[in-house]
Amino acid sequence: RKEVEQDPGPFNVPEGATVAFNCTYSNSASQSFFWYRQDCRKEPKLLMSVYSSGNEDGRFTAQLNRASQYISLLIRDSKLSDSATYLCVSRGGAQKLVFGQGTRLTINP
Amino acid sequence: EPEVTQTPSHQVTQMGQEVILRCVPISNHLYFYWYRQILGQKVEFLVSFYNNEISEKSEIFDDQFSVERPDGSNFTLKIRSTKLEDSAMYFCASSLRLDTYNEQFFGPGTRLTVL
Numbered sequence: 001r002k003e004v005e006q007d008p009g010p011f012n013v014p015e016g017a018t019v020a021f022n023c024t025y026s027n028s029a030s031q032s033f034f035w036y037r038q039d040c041r042k043e044p045k046l047l048m049s050v051y052s053s054g055n056e057d058g059r060f061t062a063q064l065n066r067a068s069q070y071i072s073l074l075i076r077d078s079k080l081s082d083s084a085t086y087l088c089v090s091r092g093g094a095q096k097l098v099f100g101q102g103t104r105l106t107i108n109p
Numbered sequence: 110e111p112e113v114t115q116t117p118s119h120q121v122t123q124m125g126q127e128v129i130l131r132c133v134p135i136s137n138h139l140y141f142y143w144y145r146q147i148l149g150q151k152v153e154f155l156v157s158f159y160n161n162e163i164s165e166k167s168e169i170f171d172d173q174f175s176v177e178r179p180d181g182s183n184f185t186l187k188i189r190s191t192k193l194e195d196s197a198m199y200f201c202a203s204s205l206r207l208d209t210y211n212e213q214f215f216g217p218g219t220r221l222t223v224l
């Protein structure tokens with residue numbers, strides 16, 4: 001079983017729509033979780049950390065369910081600039097980040 | 110804003126040759142990492158480095174790989190004898206601390222092509 005599993009998509013949604021991504025992780029000892037964004041052939045960039053209580057940053061909302069080992073990301077009022085691959089990430093060992101395969105999102109005008 | 114830099118942006122080499130990928134982490138950061146991403150696949154952890162020694166490494170990071178911090182600013186990844194399957198994007202990252210939510214900042218990557 002993959003350590004971090006995501007639906008690879010692609011998701012194609014119209015501008016202004018709300019889109020949600022889900023992710024599951026297998027290592028119950030994982031301590032922290034993140035959503036990174038990766039544009040084509042670029043480096044991953046941190047979008048937001050995911051806290052147990054859930055957290056929001058503008059149009060983005062992240063949720064963590066430790067009992068189900070499930071993480072989600074909600075994007076409201078999507079913009080063309082949100083088109084990217086969204087990477088679900090857990091911190092595995094003391095330092096290493098464990099990445100999912102990524103979910104590709106395209107926002108259409 | 111401080112950033113991680115990497116050189117070269119693209120390296121082409123022949124199978125069996127040695128390559129050195131270079132990184133300059135953010136200046137006050139203490140923890141350094143290498144990741145790689147084979148085209149179309151996920152980002153994979155290779156190694157972490159702190160206080161001039163490897164603190165964690167993955168199964169991928171075998172004897173063909175080594176890392177070094179030769180001076181106060183550079184952090185290098187050496188592949189001794191490259192194989193075709195080493196072709197990938199190699200990302201360097203750094204972080205200030207090691208606590209739970211401390212962000213790892215990624216460089217723009219070096220695309221390694223092994224022919």
